[in-house]
Amino acid sequence: MAKVTLKNIDKIYPNGFQAVYDANIEIQDKEFMVFVGPSGCAKSTTLRMVAGLEEISGGELYIGDKLVNDVAPKDRDIAMVFQNYALYPHMNVYDNMAFGLKLRKFDSSEIDRRVKEAARVLGIETLLDRKPKELSGGQRQRVAMGRAIVREPKVFLMDEPLSNLDAKLRVQMRAELSKLHERLQTTTIYVTHDQVEAMTLADRIVVMKDGVIQQIDDPITLYNQPTNMFVAGFIGSPAMNFLDAKIEARGDKLVLTGTGFDLTIPAKMSQAMKELETYVGKEVVFGIRPEDIMDPAFVETNENVDTVEATVEVIEPMGSSIHLHLSVGERTIVAIVDPQSEAKVGDVMKIAFDLKKMHIFDAETEEAII
Amino acid sequence: MSITMKDIAAKLGVSESTVSRAINNKPGVGEDTKQKILNLARRYNYQPNLLARNLARQESNMIGLILPDISSLFYSEVTRAIQDIATKHGYQVMVCNTDSDEKRESAYIEWLQGNKIAGIIFLGNGLANNKIINLGLSGYPIVLANRLVEEVMLPSVIIDNNTGAFEATKHLLERGHKRIALINGPKDNLTAQNRFRGYREALKEYNLDYDPSLIINKDWSRECGYQGFLELLNLEEPPTAIFAANDLIAVGVIEAIKMGGYLIPEEIAVVGFEDTIVTSIIEPPLTTVAQPMYELGANSAKKLFSLIEDEDIEENIEILTSKLIVRKST
Numbered sequence: 001m002a003k004v005t006l007k008n009i010d011k012i013y014p015n016g017f018q019a020v021y022d023a024n025i026e027i028q029d030k031e032f033m034v035f036v037g038p039s040g041c042a043k044s045t046t047l048r049m050v051a052g053l054e055e056i057s058g059g060e061l062y063i064g065d066k067l068v069n070d071v072a073p074k075d076r077d078i079a080m081v082f083q084n085y086a087l088y089p090h091m092n093v094y095d096n097m098a099f100g101l102k103l104r105k106f107d108s109s110e111i112d113r114r115v116k117e118a119a120r121v122l123g124i125e126t127l128l129d130r131k132p133k134e135l136s137g138g139q140r141q142r143v144a145m146g147r148a149i150v151r152e153p154k155v156f157l158m159d160e161p162l163s164n165l166d167a168k169l170r171v172q173m174r175a176e177l178s179k180l181h182e183r184l185q186t187t188t189i190y191v192t193h194d195q196v197e198a199m200t201l202a203d204r205i206v207v208m209k210d211g212v213i214q215q216i217d218d219p220i221t222l223y224n225q226p227t228n229m230f231v232a233g234f235i236g237s238p239a240m241n242f243l244d245a246k247i248e249a250r251g252d253k254l255v256l257t258g259t260g261f262d263l264t265i266p267a268k269m270s271q272a273m274k275e276l277e278t279y280v281g282k283e284v285v286f287g288i289r290p291e292d293i294m295d296p297a298f299v300e301t302n303e304n305v306d307t308v309e310a311t312v313e314v315i316e317p318m319g320s321s322i323h324l325h326l327s328v329g330e331r332t333i334v335a336i337v338d339p340q341s342e343a344k345v346g347d348v349m350k351i352a353f354d355l356k357k358m359h360i361f362d363a364e365t366e367e368a369i370i
Numbered sequence: 371m372s373i374t375m376k377d378i379a380a381k382l383g384v385s386e387s388t389v390s391r392a393i394n395n396k397p398g399v400g401e402d403t404k405q406k407i408l409n410l411a412r413r414y415n416y417q418p419n420l421l422a423r424n425l426a427r428q429e430s431n432m433i434g435l436i437l438p439d440i441s442s443l444f445y446s447e448v449t450r451a452i453q454d455i456a457t458k459h460g461y462q463v464m465v466c467n468t469d470s471d472e473k474r475e476s477a478y479i480e481w482l483q484g485n486k487i488a489g490i491i492f493l494g495n496g497l498a499n500n501k502i503i504n505l506g507l508s509g510y511p512i513v514l515a516n517r518l519v520e521e522v523m524l525p526s527v528i529i530d531n532n533t534g535a536f537e538a539t540k541h542l543l544e545r546g547h548k549r550i551a552l553i554n555g556p557k558d559n560l561t562a563q564n565r566f567r568g569y570r571e572a573l574k575e576y577n578l579d580y581d582p583s584l585i586i587n588k589d590w591s592r593e594c595g596y597q598g599f600l601e602l603l604n605l606e607e608p609p610t611a612i613f614a615a616n617d618l619i620a621v622g623v624i625e626a627i628k629m630g631g632y633l634i635p636e637e638i639a640v641v642g643f644e645d646t647i648v649t650s651i652i653e654p655p656l657t658t659v660a661q662p663m664y665e666l667g668a669n670s671a672k673k674l675f676s677l678i679e680d681e682d683i684e685e686n687i688e689i690l691t692s693k694l695i696v697r698k699s700t
Contacts (some may be wrong), residue, residue, distance in 0.1 A: 053504045073500035086523040090530040090689045100520045103497045105558045147520055 002064035002077075002154040002187060003029045004050060010058035011045055011211070019045045020211045023059070028203075030185045036198040037208035037234070043191045044159055046208070050189060051157050052076055063154060079148035081158045087132040087140055093119075094128040097146045111150075118149040121183055138169050142176075149184070156188040162197065174200055195235050199223070207231050229285060229366040232359055238290045238323065241333035244363070245286040247279045256286055256360070260329025261308040266355060268304065272370045276360065279369060287359035290323070293335035294352045295343060304356040312347045326351060373414035382406055393418070432462045433674060434482040434490040438470045443646040444663055448493055448515065451667025459675050461488065470494070476501050483510070489674045492517050493667075495561060498524065511677035515670040525677065527670045527688045531561055534659040534692030535568025535613070538641045541657070541694055542611040543576045547639060551584040551609035553598035553619050562587065565615045565643065584609055595622025603630070611639040611700070617646045620656055624699070639700040643692075654698035662690045 004027040011020035019042045027033045035043035048054040050061060052073030061068050068076050087096050094115055101111045119125045122142045132140060141161070148156060162170045162177075178201060181188055192198055198205050199219045207214040207222065207230075215227045226232035232240045245258035254276055256263040263286075265273060296307055313332060314325035317339070324335045324343055335351060343349055360369045375393070379386040384403060392399045392407040393416070399407075410416075435452055437445050453463045464487060466478040479501055482490055489511030492502060498519035505512050506524040514526040542550050552569050555562035566585070573580050583605055588594035595614055599622070602608055614620035620642030624634060632638050634654055642649060645660035669688055676683050 048504075051500070053500050053507070080521045082522045084523045085521070086519060086526070086687060088518070088528065088687060088689070090528070090532065099518055099560065100497060102558075102560045102563060103495075103518065 003027055004155055004187060005062040008059035009056060011049060012057040023213055025206055027187060029187055032181050032188045032201060032203045034198040034202035035191045035206045035208060036195055039193060041208040042211040043208050047157055047159055047189055047191045051078060051080055077154040078157055079151040079153035081145060081148045081161045083160045083163045085144035087143055089132055092129050092131055093143050096143055097150050101150060114150040118146040122146050137165055138173060141173055156186050158190045160192055177201060207234060227368050229361045232287050236289060238334045240287045240289050243286045243331055245284050247276050247282060247284060249280045263306045263353060266304045275370050283363035285361040285363050287361060288353055290334045290336040292354040292357040295337040295341040296350050296352045298338040299352045305352045305354055307350040307352050309348060310351045312343050312345050315345055373416050378407060378410050381410060430486045430488060431460055432464050432487050434464045434466060434487045436466045436468060436475055436478055436490060437493040439467055440465055444644060447663040448667035451664040452491060452671040455668050455671035472499060488678045491515055491670050491674055511674055513670045513674045515666055523686055525673050525683055525686055527666055529661055529666055529690045531564040532568045535565040536572045537694045538613050538659045539569045539572035542639060542641060543572060545639060545700055547611035549609040550611045550613055551602050552613045553586045553595055554615040555590045557587040562615060569613060590616050590618060592618045592622035595619035596626045599623045599626035614640060614642050617642040617644045617648050617658060621648055621652055624652055635700050641700055645695060657697045657700040658695055659692045660695045661692050665690055
């Protein structure tokens with residue numbers, strides 16, 4: 001096992017296109033690190049540079065303490081798992097896991113030990129004699145994992161390994177991957193475009209956009225303290241609501257004002273007041289997550305809460321909650337409210353914002369202010 | 371020297387691009403002019419300069435074939451099939467021998483790509499390395515023929531060795547043999563391991579334990595067949611049948627049997643594997659497992675052209691099975 005360090009890594013293609021800009025990531029030994037971002041953000045390219053599938057244009061890549069920029073991929077001690085794996089239909093499960101070791105001329109007793117150990121960890125010991133066509137989708141995925149496990153690598157690199165599975169199986173395999181990582185404790189880099197997968201699997205997450213790292217943090221910090229509007233909007237579903245606003249000083253109070261709303265920042269939030277004072281008169285973006293917008297009928301305290309008027313456009317009953325699509329001024333926002341809420345389409349209602357949970361971004365740089 | 375577009379243009383007093391449009395059946399040329407150009411081209415036997423055309427189109431009508439060594443009978447048969455299919459598609463085959471050297475293979479890949487080769491078939495026994503995986507992931511048309519890959523699904527055509535060995539051994543068992551020896555390739559070779567497995571599975575089906583003293587692992591040569599048989603003769607109870615894991619081993623075995631004055635198949639039966647040309651030269655003609663070599667090449671090439679021509683592939687991984695051909699040695 002080993003840590004993986006990316007220092008000032010760049011990827012520039014021969015045609016001059018720069019895919020990755022100055023990536024600095026330190027993945028700790030045994031850590032489960034997820035690279036997430038929309039398609040084209042270069043998360044897979046970054047992973048492939050670690051694998052040695054792509055050449056590194058600039059910077060240094062270490063696996064453990066060893067600089068591996070010029071080390072051949074096969075000598076990097078890594079194993080890759082892709083979504084599009086191949087199980088050979090004429091080989092049984094045992095051979096499908098063993099053939100790589102056989103071709104690398106491993107001793108047959110060592111191959112046997114590794115295959116049986118991997119099968120035990122994956123719970124497929126009873127399937128070793130079966131052919132792929134006799135397996136379910138989940139079992140097949142486990143065999144593909146087994147093929148990587150038998151290599152006993154220092155690092156697993158996984159590129160969207162679950163994206164071929166149907167939704168139900170994906171959830172199940174996600175849980176299994178978590179358990180597997182608990183057991184094996186192998187450093188893992190996992191690439192996905194699915195933020196739910198990222199949040200549920202990761203020790204830490206690297207959020208990328210257009211080849212630039214936006215933030216590296218644990219899932220909760222990423223959710224509660226996004227460093228910019230991109231991260232705030234990308235992590236969380238339904239996504240964070242954004243409203244254009246301005247900070248105004250009214251007497252000793254600071255007010256966040258925009259089309260259709262005026263929110264007084266509670267005096268108690270002194271730290272926020274301090275940060276926002278320098279933005280008085282300036283354009284900002286007000287961000288609030290759907291679950292931090294409430295139907296006032298179900299709000300127990302007025303502390304740190306302010307209300308605005310909104311029109312109900314769409315109601316989505318989810319069972320445990322209701323998603324309300326509301327128009328505030330010219331913008332539409334989404335709120336997750338109590339399932340008992342009696343809101344109806346067309347209602348003009350007061351909605352409550354939990355300002356303790358609000359986010360304010362610099363409108364120009366899109367960086368978080370609070 | 372044949373006529374060029376420039377010559378035709380000069381003779382008819384039109385521009386070279388008008389000649390090009392007429393010859394390539396592109397719009398923008400009046401019917402009369404077009405006919406004049408085509409008539410002249412026919413009369414002077416105009417031949418397009420393929421090199422120049424490919425340069426202009428940034429593509430070539432060539433495919434690459436990367437293999438360990440074309441001098442092996444197996445590989446040359448596969449190559450023949452690939453070339454037959456390529457010719458039908460109007461393509462040439464560039465053959466690259468690597469001697470299983472990864473550095474040479476990498477150099478060939480770069481060279482072929484640099485020369486805008488339309489696609490590559492990788493023929494051989496080893497694992498596909500990262501360079502090949504990366505090519506496949508990038509969407510460049512490649513097909514693996516008998517070559518395995520661990521990480522990703524790449525279009526492949528593979529011969530199932532295991533069932534061939536099973537059939538060969540079963541055939542000897544059906545002929546009443548119980549002491550069947552296997553003269554095989556190196557112990558750490560995957561093909562040899564698969565053939566051993568098929569052998570053992572057939573014995574198991576007949577409730578026979580396998581006797582380790584009847585297994586000889588050497589290499590794939592005629593000499594090893596010869597030596598292997600002499601070793602088996604020293605056993606207290608020598609075998610009555612030999613399964614030779616390839617045809618060359620079988621040739622060596624038959625030579626040794628004849629040297630000892632034994633009769634084939636009355637005293638000792640022999641089965642080979644591969645069905646190369648030697649099986650028809652040797653006396654008695656060899657019962658052998660025919661590997662679908664031609665099919666391996668043809669189907670790999672068909673797959674590659676489907677990829678080049680952007681057509682759907684029916685099976686991403688196609689498994690071909692070997693077939694027992696019974697001749698006079700059993």
